[in-house]
Structure formats: structure tokens, C-alpha cells
Amino acid sequence: MKNIKYHYGKLAATADKDYTQMSALRDRDSSEFAARIKVNCERLKWPAGNSLRTPARK
Numbered sequence: 020m021k022n023i024k025y026h027y028g029k030l031a032a033t034a035d036k037d038y039t040q041m042s043a044l045r046d047r048d049s050s051e052f053a054a055r056i057k058v059n060c061e062r063l064k065w066p067a068g069n070s071l072r073t074p075a076r077k
Contacts, residue, residue: 041055
């Protein structure tokens with residue numbers, strides 16, 4: 020159980036750090052922020068589309 024709490028704590032700290040950095044970027048350079056969000060969305064669309072597609076018949 021100790022390992023789970025440790026890893027969850029590290030994950031939460033990383034998420035907080037990422038959120039803080041992206042918030043600062045949004046405030047500082049909105050066009051760069053928009054470009055990064057667009058790239059992240061495009062990156063997520065590909066595996067999402069693959070997970071919905073039925074496998075090819077053999």
C-alpha cells in the first residue's frame with residue numbers, strides 16, 4: 020500500500036506542475052498555448068479512433 024501512495028503522490032505532483040506550467044503559458048502566450056492544446060488533441064484522436072475500429076478479419 021505504501022508504494023501505491025508514493026506513486027499516486029508523484030503522479031498528483033506531476034499533474035499539478037503541468038497544470039501550473041500550462042496556466043502560465045496560457046497567460047503569457049495564448050497562441051502558443053492554443054497550438055499545444057491542438058497538438059495534444061490531435062495526438063489523442065489517433066489512439067481513440069483505433070480503439071473504436073473493429074479489427075480486420077483474417
